[in-house]
Amino acid sequence: xxxxxxTIDNNIVNQLNLIQRExxxxxxxxxxxxxxxFRAGNIYPPVNISSTNDSIDVKLFVANLNPTAIDxxxxxxxxxxxxxxxxFVPDGAKPFIKERVDxxxxxxxxxxxxxxxxxxxxxxxxxxxxINIAKLEKTQPIKxxxx
Amino acid sequence: MMEIKNKVNETNKKTTxxxxxxxxxxxxxxxxxxxMADLPGVDTEQLEIQVEGNVLSLEGIxxxxxxxxxxxxxxxxxxxxxxxxxxxxxxLDFNQIDAELKSGLLTIKVPKKVAEVPQKxxxxxx
Numbered sequence: 001x002x003x004x005x006x007t008i009d010n011n012i013v014n015q016l017n018l019i020q021r022e023x024x025x026x027x028x029x030x031x032x033x034x035x036x037x038f039r040a041g042n043i044y045p046p047v048n049i050s051s052t053n054d055s056i057d058v059k060l061f062v063a064n065l066n067p068t069a070i071d072x073x074x075x076x077x078x079x080x081x082x083x084x085x086x087x088f089v090p091d092g093a094k095p096f097i098k099e100r101v102d103x104x105x106x107x108x109x110x111x112x113x114x115x116x117x118x119x120x121x122x123x124x125x126x127x128x129x130x131i132n133i134a135k136l137e138k139t140q141p142i143k144x145x146x147x
Numbered sequence: 148m149m150e151i152k153n154k155v156n157e158t159n160k161k162t163t164x165x166x167x168x169x170x171x172x173x174x175x176x177x178x179x180x181x182x183m184a185d186l187p188g189v190d191t192e193q194l195e196i197q198v199e200g201n202v203l204s205l206e207g208i209x210x211x212x213x214x215x216x217x218x219x220x221x222x223x224x225x226x227x228x229x230x231x232x233x234x235x236x237x238x239l240d241f242n243q244i245d246a247e248l249k250s251g252l253l254t255i256k257v258p259k260k261v262a263e264v265p266q267k268x269x270x271x272x273x
Binding site: 046047048049050051052056057059061062063064065088089090091092093094095096097098099100101124126127128 | 170171172173174175176177178181183185186187188189190211213214216217218219220221222223224249250251252
């Protein structure tokens with residue numbers, strides 16, 4: 001979950017909805033950290049997030065993924081990324097240094113409320129998984145004439 | 148001249164970028180030493196492997212900058228240079244190094260010198 005990535009809304013109901021959603025995300029993430037993500041100290045894989053007026057880019061830095069084993073889903077405005085890192089040990093090899101993380105990779109990202117879960121693309125290149133999420137078109141405020 | 152200018156620009160870029168330490172595995176088997184390094188975001192064009200004496204060094208620029216004009220919301224991996232050096236033992240043939248970069252994983256194989264590889268001697272039945 002990342003903070004500082006929310007729209008400002010003066011409507012109290014929307015604010016409460018936003019807090020509720022973020023709490024749900026926090027609890028959801030806390031519960032998942034105890035399994036697949038825990039052994040990597042909760043910092044692997046590293047993620048970069050950037051945004052423009054039109055879309056959000058989520059970049060995951062994980063080398064040697066099998067592209068057919070990458071699973072990206074959206075559930076309740078939470079982006080779930082699951083993947084499998086292929087492991088390879090040379091025949092009859094004795095390890096001197098073992099730092100790389102193999103096996104299951106799991107990461108969750110809470111999407112901002114103006115993201116469009118129906119317009120998501122994913123691309124894996126050079127060990128970087130880039131997920132692009134389009135933003136919903138902003139509704140224009142309607143001006144009501146007072147007679 | 149242009150080539151020298153490009154080289155200088157590349158060197159200047161490397162010195163201004165953040166230094167990143169890649170995660171590695173190092174194995175040894177009867178054939179030699181295998182080094183595996185996670186270098187997500189690095190292209191073969193941006194990767195340099197050098198051997199000096201028995202020290203093998205690798206440097207690779209991770210091209211991961213967000214789109215122009217994009218706002219950085221979270222940055223756990225900055226645009227930087229992956230750097231790592233390994234002091235390898237004697238008995239390796241540094242002229243026969245094989246390196247492959249695939250999906251951000253660099254695999255370097257340094258074979259043992261022929262004399263160092265255990266030779267199996269066949270015994271003929273008399």
